[in-house]
Amino acid sequence: MKKDLLLKQKATLFTLLICFLIFSVPPALQAAKISxxxxxxxxxxxxxxxxxxxxxxxxxxxxxxxxxxxxxxxxxxxxxxxxxxxxxxxxxxxxxxxxxxxxxxxxxxxxxxxxxxxxVPSARKQEEGRINGTVTDEKGEPLPGASIRIEELKRGVVSDARGKFSLSAPAGVYSVVISYVSYEPKRLTGIKAATGAATTINAALKPAAGSLNEVVVVGYGTQKRENLTGAVDQVSSEVLTNRPVSNITQGLQGYLPNLNIVPLDGKPIQSPAMNIRGVTSIGQGGNALVLIDGVEGDPSRINPNDIESVSVLKDAASAAIYGARGAFGVVLITTKSPSKDRMAINYSFNQAIKSPTAVPEFVTNGYQFAKMFNEAWSAWNDYSQTPQNVNKTVKFSQEYLAELKRRDENPNLPKVEVNSNGEYVYYGNTDWYKELYKDHNNAMDHNLSFSGSSGKADFYVSGRFYDQKGLFRYNSDDYKSYNLRAKGSLQLLPWLRMTNNADYSSVSYFNPLNVGEGGGIWRNIADEGHTIAPMFNPDGTLTYSAAYTVGDFWYGRNGIDMDKRVFRNTTAFSTQFFNNQLRLKGDFTFQNTDNDDDQRRVQVPYSRKPGVIEYVGTNTNDLQFTNRTTRYLATNIYGEFEPKIGKDHYLKVLAGFNNEQSTYKGTRVLRNGLIFEGAKDINLALGQSTTTGGGWDQWVVRGGFYRLNYGYKDRYLVELNGRYDGSSKFPSNERYAFFPSVSAGWRISNEPFWKISPSFISDLKVRASYGSLGNGNIDSYTYMEKFSITQSGRILNGTRPQKTEQPNILPDGLTWETSTTQNVGIDLGLLSNRLSFSGDAYVRKTTDMFTIGMTLPAVFGSDPPKGNYADLRTTGWEASLSWRDQFNLASKPMHYNIRLTMADYQAEITKYANPEKRLDDYYAGMKVGEIWGFVTDGFFLSKEDIDNSPKQVLYKASTSGQLLPGDIKFRDINGDKVIDDGNKTVSSPGDKTIIGNTTPRYTYGISLGADWQNFSFSAFFQGVGKRDWYPGPEAGMFWGQYNRPYNKIPAWQLGNIWSEDNPDAYLPRYRGYVSQNSAGELYQNQTRYLQNAAYIRLKTIQLGYTLPVSLVTRVGMNSMRLFMTGENLWSWSPLYKLTKDLDVENLGRSDAVTNPPAAGSRDPNNNNSGNGNNYPVLKSISFGLSVTL
Missing domain, CATH: 3.55.50.30 (Phage tail protein beta-alpha-beta fold)
Structure with a gap:
């Protein structure tokens, strides 16, 4: 299947070239004056x-x-x-x-x-004077190529390799502007040029990164940070620079407090959703709206190196201008703008070596595996019988166990034999995870950008190629992404500027499949990857165990080729009148997203007897093509009025209109009977079973919005926001709604009575906001009766007739979910703003959540209708503390900075259609994420202890339920002498109680940075202060053979299993099925095996060195930087005291790519809170360089 990728990559490159020519040539030609x-x-x-x-x-x-x-x-x-x-x-x-x-x-x-x-004749040259000088950076290093211009004369030069310049000018007084890429421009006034004389000026420019902290991107504009009244946070591109990440969601995790990004697993194609401030809605859900240059986009498809800044609008007042689309916060991604004053060419490259952060360590001795399997299986069956098979693929007997022991004692004996029935018999010691994974994989990242300006025109063109090889040893996954952006603007008239911003991204990913059990490779290894079975038979054929597991990958025929392509173009205009007091802006965006999945499944050959080939996957041998296309259109037009009304008053008014439309179309076709395994054309599948499917969806959102900012003497700040929104997803009588908000700020430090020195308290501002937003995140046709039309599974008269299913009952009065947020905050600057603090506390109420109604009697004849039946209350806070300073080291300035962030939230259901408060569903008063379970009182010590203890009538220690010493003892909380869950309600939970909560609490980040001379250093730690995890029933890497007796055995369990000689062990008496069976005692959430999944991780660390300017200019470069970056190199968790087989960030459900969670799925009881059967999270070390010409 990988051969298909070559053709697709060539097509992608051709498309990229066409896109580049169309969108970069016009601005490049306009700006060619530069060259x-x-x-x-x-x-x-x-x-x-x-x-x-x-x-x-x-x-x-x-x-x-x-x-x-x-x-x-x-x-x-x-x-x-x-x-x-x-x-x-x-x-x-x-x-x-x-x-x-x-x-x-x-x-x-x-x-x-x-x-x-x-x-000028030589006799008159003395009539002009000269302005000379040197341009340096803040460290005193010369800046070659800096632009020096005399504003009044439109006269300019550039500095030479030593940073020096010289300009002639008639006698007079001038303003000189000095600028350089990535540095703050400096404007010097009152510079005198005298006839026949020279005036010397020297300028030290400061890096421009700090300016991002002064101007913050907000909805439809920017604001000075000092004037913000809402809860807004922002980071610059520094957090993403030169990091070996496949997309920005991986790079942003943890940097901004209460921007919650949880990776689904370690696959490079994963793009987890962005959540702001915790649980949003248990009905339709609700993640942050992500806007790229003002238009909705997929953050995983953008080149991280194109990003200038990322702003997060957290409260309703900040996000209200986006209405229903921004009900639970907005993430604004702003891409880089063209360089001013000069042309810049930048190239960067890095090469990364990646490996798993956690590789499970299992028992790989065949005899030990078989002995423990025999014990686990027999104990579950009350020792009344012994196993006859190791699940499907290996026959078992007590004689076979004895032979395994003999061969273990004599390793010179062969590991494979043929028995009297002509069947292979295995005596292996196979580590299936080493067969599955390579020790490491590689990734490389190339970036190239061109940028420049000619005054009236500017352009920015960039491209990226990222290639990450897979981790699997055979038929490995493979990820490639291409990005191209062409951005330019043209000043058509003094009052009119046009811009165009086009970008194209293409991602290809090959995901190998495992057809044996139809599940993920990790689950299949647990079931059939038996240590005693080798990968190959002596004749080179696959063993039965291998064909079910890693052998499928080795065979190399099964997998999914995923291609995702996004093209987007935004054309915009901006005008200004009345000395820039009135500004009108507008933009139109077209975006086309194509997702193609080509899946092939064929049978995998294996041998149980020499010369006899059999096959795994008898229901496969098919080809499936899936295409999903989304076309998105967006129009924005808005105006700003910013009059000059005196020095004491500031007024800014914004009003506009927004229209968005999305149309989705999906097609799927599957046919069996491939005539050969490498077929790429569905016409080469000649089977009788052809399955087709598809889908179509369209929605429109339309609204008018406004924002009013008023400030008095830079002390009293007020902002009013609002939006009148309409959505096609609601019935006509509920289609439109108005969502207003208000925020205010008081800069106490600007009051006349404030006498505290700015060197101690530099700035003090308090903020408050209140606002509401509607959540339109529901299916497009929920308010309409929908008939499901499918083919019947029965054949009548030689055909499968069409059948139509009755639609679900419709709710009355379907309306918007409403999110109302109250926020208070404080911004504080201390010690001349070297120390800064920002903190917010909030309450968010989500009302009229769209959920399933009350359970109805079976005679109702249909599922209960969904409606606006539930309310939620989320409370939380976030804070950040930053310190920036410098000192001299070896007579050179050493700059350093530290930033600490922390956030927390809790969510509570305040209304739900569950009056009995059943524990198997949400209920009013429930803390979202709570885990109900039993309190473990240790193990039974003896038969007398069992007889004298409360009866465990519901929970089985074996097939018959017979209890023995070493089995788990639960505490009798309600004192009725019976261990049970009562009526399974809050008022009658039996012996269950709340034992934990899966909500991640006290998320935090620690950023460190320093630079000295040409060296720079940065590090970032990210973590969670409190989180509970109970291993799910299928968490085989934790439970081992307690899950199923034929599973792998985690090595950490050895010595931790109860026996009469080891009564204080962590694990109970050895048995299979007790964590997998719903009546098993380990299946029950309980305090003893509830894990503390808090952690701290060194997310990234980077060391860089910038070569001296005097050296790089000799070879025609402006700058060159070398760097080394590490990602996920270290982590610690209380869980690691017990086992390091699982990555603490990768405890979720199994394989989110091939087995995504169902829409609206939930688990209020947390009976299955994660199994860890996932692609590993990766750590990496990368080396690279960045060059600017």
């Missing part, structure tokens, strides 16, 4: 006896070139142009003829500027 091609511009123009200055002005406008000249020089030329006409003529030819009769000459200066000047 010295400005004179090659061809235009049509005529002059009829015009003055020279008017002719030059017309020529400048027509050619779109930028001219620099002293108007007085041209005005002194009193002659006219005469009659001149040019057709498709070069600009330099036109200038030569236009200026031929004058003493004025022209030349090209830096960045394509054409300078007009009158040569």
């Amino acid at each position: 010295g091609l400005v004179f090659a511009t061809r235009i049509n123009i005529s002059f009829r006896n015009e003055s020279l200055i008017n002719a030059v002005r017309r020529l400048e406008e027509k050619s779109k070139a930028e001219f620099a000249y002293d108007p007085k020089v041209l005005e002194t030329e009193t002659g006219t142009t005469g009659e001149l006409s040019f057709s498709n003529e070069r600009l330099d030819v036109i200038l030569n003829k236009l200026l031929a009769a004058t003493p004025v000459r022209f030349k090209e200066e830096h960045e394509g500027i054409i300078t007009l000047y009158r040569p």
Whole structure:
């Protein structure tokens, strides 16, 4: 199947090239003036006896070139142009003829500027003065290529390799602007140029990264941080720079408090949803709305290196402007803008070596495995019988066990024999996980970007290729992604600017399949990957165990080729009037998303007898093609009015309109009977079973919005937001709703009575907000009766007839879920803002949640209808503390910073259609995530102890329920001498009580950074302070043979199993099925085996070195940086005291790619809170470089 990828990759590259040509050539041609091609511009123009200055002005406008000249020089030329006409003529030819009769000459200066000047005779050169100087960075290193411009003269130069520059200027006083890529520009005023004299100025530029902390991206605009009244947080691109991550969700985890990103597993294709401030809705759910440059997009498809900043709007007041789409917060991703003043070319590369953070260690001795299997199986059957098979693939007997022991004692005996029946018999010691995984895999990341500006036009073009090889030893998964972005703008008129932002992304992923049991490879290894069976028979064929498990991968025929392609183009305009007090903006976006999955399943051959081939997967041998296409259109038009009404008052009003439409279409076709295993055409499947399916969906959201900001003397701040929203997902009488919000701030430190020195308390602001938003996240046609039309499974008259199922009952009065948030916050700056603190506390109430109604009698004849039946209350807080300072080290400044973040939340159901408060469903008063279970009182010590203890009538220790010493004893909480769960209600739970909660509490992050000379260092730790995890019934990597007696045996269990000689062991008497069977005693949530899954992880650490400018400029570069980055290199958890077989971040359900959770699925009891059967989380070390030209 991997051969298919080659063709798809070639097609993808061709598409990328076409996309690049279409969207990058126009802005690149406009900006070509930068590269010295400005004179090659061809235009049509005529002059009829015009003055020279008017002719030059017309020529400048027509050619779109930028001219620099002293108007007085041209005005002194009193002659006219005469009659001149040019057709498709070069600009330099036109200038030569236009200026031929004058003493004025022209030349090209830096960045394509054409300078007009009158040569000065040597006797008059002393009439002009010079402005000289040096441009350096904050460390004193020279900055070559910095732009120095005299504003009044439109005259400029660039600094040389030593950072020095020299400009001539007539006598006068000027403003000089000095700028450099990635540094804050500096404007120097009052610079005097004296006749025949030189003035020296030196400028040290500061890095521009800090400016992101002053201006924050908010809905439809930006605001100064000091003026924010809502709960908004932001990080810059630094957190994603030069990190070997496949997408930004992996890179953002933990950096922003209460932006909750939980990885589903370690597969590179995974893109977990972004949650803001915890549980949002138990009905339709609700994740953060993610906007890329103002338009909804998939964050996993964006190039991390294109990102300039990420803002998070947390409270209703901040997100209200986005209405129903932003009910539970908004994440705003802003991509990089073109470089100003100069062209920049940047290339970066890194190569990563990745390996699993946790590889399970199992018992790999065949005899020990068989002996413990025999014990576990026999004990579950009350020792009344012994096993005859190890599940499906290996026959078993007590004689076979004895032979295993003999061969274990004599390792020179063969591991495979053929018995008298002509069947293979195995005596192996196979580590199936080493057969499954390689020790490591590789990933590489290439990035290239071009950026520049010519004053009236600018452009940014970038591309990325990321390639991560798979971890499996055979038929491994393989991930590739391509990104291309072309972004440009053009100043058409002094008041009108047009922009275009196009991006294309393509992701391909091959996911191998395991057809033996139809489940994931991890579950199949647990069931059939028996230690005693080898991978291959002596004749090279697969063994029965291998064919069910890793051998399927080795055979290399089964898998899914996944291709995801997204093309998006946004065209926008912006205008300004009345000295920029009135601004109108608009944009239109088209986005097409295609997802193609090609799946092949064929039978896997194996041998149980020499020369006899059999097959696993008798229900397979099919080909399936699935296509899902979504077309998304979005239009925004809005205006801002920001009048100047005196120094004491500030007013800004924004109002606009938004329209979004999405259309989804899906098609699936499957046919069996492949005539050969490598078939790629479904016409080569000739079986009688053909299955087709599909889907179609469309929704529209439309709304008007506004925002009003008012400030008085920078002390009293008020913001009003609102949106009137309409959604096609609701019936006509409930389609529209209005969602307002208000927020206010008081900058106490600006009050006249505030006498505390700014060197101690630099800034103090308190904030508060209140607002409501609607959640329109429901299926598009919930309010309509929908008939399900399918083919019947029965054959009548030789065909399968169509059948139609009756629609579900519709609820009355279906309306919006409403999220109302109250927020209070404080921002504090101390010690000249070297120490800063920001904290927020909030209460969010989600009402009218869309859930299943009350349980109805069976005679009702249909499922209970869904409706607005439930309410939820979430409370929480978040805080961040930052310190930035410097000191001298070896007489050089050492800059360092520390940032600590922490957040917490809890959610409680306040209304639910469960008046009896049954424990198998949500109920009013329930804390979301709570775990009900028993209190473990240790193990039974003797028969007398069993007889004198409360009866465990519901929970079985074996097939017959017979209790023996070493079995688990539960505490009799209600004192009725019986261990049970009562009526399974809150008021009558029997002996159950709340023993824990799966909600991650006290999430935190620790960021460290430092730079000295040309060295830089950064590290980030992320963790969870409190979280409970009870291993699910299928958590074979935890329970081992307690799950099923033929499962793998975790090595940590050895020495931890109860026996008369080991009565204080952690685990009970050895038996199978007691964690898998719903009546088994380990299946029951209980205190003894409830795990503390809190953790701390070194998420990333990076060391970089920037080569000296004086060195890199010798080879034509502006900068070069070398770096080494580590990801997930270290972690600690209380769980690791017991076992390190499981990664503490990877405890969720099995294989979220091939087995995603069902929509609306839930587990209120947490009886299956995770099994860890997942693709491993990966750690990595990468090396790379970044070069700027």
